[in-house]
Amino acid sequence: MNKNWKTKLIHTDAKIPDGYRSLATPTYRGSTTLFRSASAVHDTWDQWRVGYTYGLYGTPTVLELAARVCELESGTRTILTPGGQAAISLINFALLQSGDHILVPASVYYPNRKFATRLLSRFGVATDFYDPFIGAGISSLIRENTRLIWCESPGSITMEIQDLPAIVAAGHARNVHVVLDNTWSAGVLLDAFAHGVDVTMQAITKYIGGHSDLLLGSVTVRDDALYQRLGAAQQVIGCAVSPDDCSLALRGMKTLGVRLSAIETSALAIAKWLSARPEIERVLHPALPACPGHEFWKRDFLGSSGVFSIVFKPGPTQDQVHAFVDALKLFQVGYSWGGVASLAVAYNFGRIPGRPPYDHRIVRLNIGLEATDDLIHDLEQALGKLSA
Ligand SMILES: Cc1ncc(COP(=O)(O)O)c(C=O)c1O
Numbered sequence: 001m002n003k004n005w006k007t008k009l010i011h012t013d014a015k016i017p018d019g020y021r022s023l024a025t026p027t028y029r030g031s032t033t034l035f036r037s038a039s040a041v042h043d044t045w046d047q048w049r050v051g052y053t054y055g056l057y058g059t060p061t062v063l064e065l066a067a068r069v070c071e072l073e074s075g076t077r078t079i080l081t082p083g084g085q086a087a088i089s090l091i092n093f094a095l096l097q098s099g100d101h102i103l104v105p106a107s108v109y110y111p112n113r114k115f116a117t118r119l120l121s122r123f124g125v126a127t128d129f130y131d132p133f134i135g136a137g138i139s140s141l142i143r144e145n146t147r148l149i150w151c152e153s154p155g156s157i158t159m160e161i162q163d164l165p166a167i168v169a170a171g172h173a174r175n176v177h178v179v180l181d182n183t184w185s186a187g188v189l190l191d192a193f194a195h196g197v198d199v200t201m202q203a204i205t206k207y208i209g210g211h212s213d214l215l216l217g218s219v220t221v222r223d224d225a226l227y228q229r230l231g232a233a234q235q236v237i238g239c240a241v242s243p244d245d246c247s248l249a250l251r252g253m254k255t256l257g258v259r260l261s262a263i264e265t266s267a268l269a270i271a272k273w274l275s276a277r278p279e280i281e282r283v284l285h286p287a288l289p290a291c292p293g294h295e296f297w298k299r300d301f302l303g304s305s306g307v308f309s310i311v312f313k314p315g316p317t318q319d320q321v322h323a324f325v326d327a328l329k330l331f332q333v334g335y336s337w338g339g340v341a342s343l344a345v346a347y348n349f350g351r352i353p354g355r356p357p358y359d360h361r362i363v364r365l366n367i368g369l370e371a372t373d374d375l376i377h378d379l380e381q382a383l384g385k386l387s388a
Contacts, residue, residue: 024247024251025060025061025064025247025250026060026061027061027243027244027246027247028059028060028061028243029059029243029244030055030059030243031054031055031056032054032055033052033053033054033055035053045057045231045232045234045235046228046231047063048063048077055240056235056238056240057231057234057235058080058240058241059243061243061246061247061250062080062241062243062246064246064250065080065204065216065246065249065250065253066078066079066080066218068250068253069187069202069204069208069218069220070220072187072188073182073187073188073191073192073193073200073220074191074193074194075193075200075220075221075222076220076221076222076223076224076226076227077220077221077224077227078218078219078220078221079218079219079227079230079231079234080204080216080217080218080241080246081216081217081218081219081234081239081241082215082216082217082239082240082241082242083203083205083215083216083217084181084183084201084202084203084204084205084206084215084216084217085111085112085115085203085217086217086239087201087202087203087217087218087219088109088111088112088115088181088201088217089115089119090219090230090233090234090237090239091148091179091199091201091219091230092115092116092120092125092148093233093237094229094230094232094233094234095147095148095177095199095226095229095230096120096123096125096147096148097125098123098124098125099124099125099145100124100125100126100145100146100147100148101125101126101127101128101143101145101146101147102116102120102125102126102127102128102146102147102148102149102150103127103128103129103130103138103141103142103146103148103149103150104116104127104128104129104130104150105129105130105131105132105150105151105152105155105160105162106129106130106131106132106155106352106353106354106355107132107152107154107155107156107158107159107160107354107355108129108150108152108155108156108181109152109156109181110156110352112150112152112181113129126145128141129353129354131354132152132153132155132160132162132293133160133162133163133292133293134167135162135163135166135167136163136166136167136169136170137170138166138167138170138171139170139173139174142170142171142174142176146174146176147176147177148176148177148178148179149167149171149176149177149178149179150179150180150181151164151167151178151179151180151181151197152180152181153180153184153190153293153296154184154284154286154291154293154297157309157347157349157362157364158284158309158349158355158356158358158362159284159285159286159291159292159308159309160292160293161286161291161292161293161294161296161297161300161301162293162296163293163296164178164180164192164195164196164197164296164300165195165196165300168195168196168197169196172196177198177199177226178196178197178198178199179197179198179199179200179201180192180197180199180200180201181200181201181202182200182201182202183201183202183203183206183207183338184305184307185301185305186202186206186207186208186256186260186305186338187200187202187208187218187220188256188260188302189260189301189302189303189304189305190300190301190302191302193222195300197222198221198222198223198226199219199220199221199222199226199230200218200219200220201217201218201219201220202217202218203216203217203338204216204217204218204249205217205336205338206336206337206338206339207256207259207260207305207338208249208252208253208256209248209249209252209338209339210252210255210256210259210338210339210340211248211252211339211340212336212338212339212340212341213248214245214248214249215245216241216245216246216249259340259369260303260305260306262369263305263306263367263368263369264303264304264305264306265372266306266367266369266372266375267285267304267305267306267307267308267365267367268285268287268304269372269376270365270367270372270375270376270379271283271285271287271288271308272288273376273379274310274379275288275290277383278313279312279313279316279383279386279387280310280311280312280313281311281312281313281314281361282310282311283308283309283310283311284308284309284310284311284362285304285308286301286304286308287304291308305338306337306338306366306367306368307337307338307364307365307366307367308364308365308367309362309363309364309365310362310363310365311358311361311362312361312362312363312386313361314361315387316361316386316387317360318346318348318360320385320386320387321346321360321361321363321386322346323385323386324346324363324382324383324385324386325344325345325346325363325382326385327381327382327384327385328344328378328379328382329378329381329382330342330370330374330375330378331343331344331365331375331378331379331382332344333345337364337366338366339366339368340368340369341368341369341370342365342366342367342368342370342375343365343366343368344363344364344365344366345363345364346360346362346363347360347362347363347364348360348362349362
């Protein structure tokens with residue numbers, strides 16, 4: 001067929017050599033997925049079962065990242081979402097309906113709490129927030145209509161480590177699914193499924209991404225029945241992820257092992273140094289005995305990552321704590337942790353129910369890949385500003 005140049009722009013006869021091989025996963029972008037024939041067209045979301053149907057359900061780049069997260073977490077299937085918070089909302093939308101009840105730890109990532117109080121409440125789902133150390137005692141909070149028990153270990157900022165097996169046993173005894181936000185462990189430092197959890201999620205944004213340049217989340221499930229419910233919900237919610245972001249995350253994943261090891265060593269050294277400082281009441285690092293629930297970390301986890309908090313002794317005002325953070329030269333002020341740059345954020349839990357009474361005296365640190373001694377010197381000079 002003789003083609004006009006405008007047609008050639010869309011339907012080319014140009015050829016390139018075959019046989020290219022590379023260490024990198026190609027970035028397959030695409031909304032439209034082509035079918036072989038008219039009769040092969042179908043809109044089924046489960047591409048593992050029927051082959052590729054639509055970009056919303058993932059191109060090969062997206063499915064490769066999903067498969068690799070699933071492999072690392074030893075799950076059955078993983079679904080990717082546009083961020084960690086989207087993973088939280090997908091789980092709730094997929095597994096809950098009006099009239100249900102859920103249990104959420106008081107130490108949970110704050111937007112997870114907000115999702116329950118501001119959105120699920122409007123859809124007729126009731127939430128009780130529980131003491132993260134409740135353990136087997138959670139049985140007494142389970143109702144006839146309880147469908148999910150959320151866990152997050154360690155808890156956000158206050159770093160409580162939960163007795164997961166006890167919560168799982170209590171939940172399963174009453175047919176309640178247990179969901180874990182496993183972001184702190186990057187999905188590799190805690191084998192959630194070996195501890196009986198049914199669904200995990202993590203913000204890939206943090207350690208797997210690893211370079212503070214993308215937002216992605218994952219939901220990984222223990223069995224196919226859960227996967228079917230989550231996949232069907234993802235289809236109608238329409239939360240697609242960018243293959244470009246997945247490509248960055250696949251690159252980040254290759255160095256996760258060395259980054260996590262270096263961060264673990266540095267964070268522990270800094271946490272121990274901070275523990276000996278006279279200004280500090282306690283260092284909330286899961287691998288140190290002063291962290292509430294440390295015994296569960298020792299029993300269940302394979303290591304520690306680089307996020308922990310410090311609590312100052314009573315004395316400094318909120319302004320003085322802010323002056324400490326502002327005096328830091330290497331630690332920058334920013335929320336999203338897990339990258340290569342160290343961060344510090346001051347919090348005030350005065351009005352959040354169920355949080356320990358640290359008020360304005362708590363600062364969360366994210367340890368990056370700078371030299372440990374430089375970070376310690378930075379903290380030392382900034383501590384001098386605390387009483388100024
Ligand atoms: C424990 C935890 N879960 C979930 C999220 C949400 O992840 P994202 O920022 O990718 O939405 C965060 C982000 O800070 C987090 O710290």
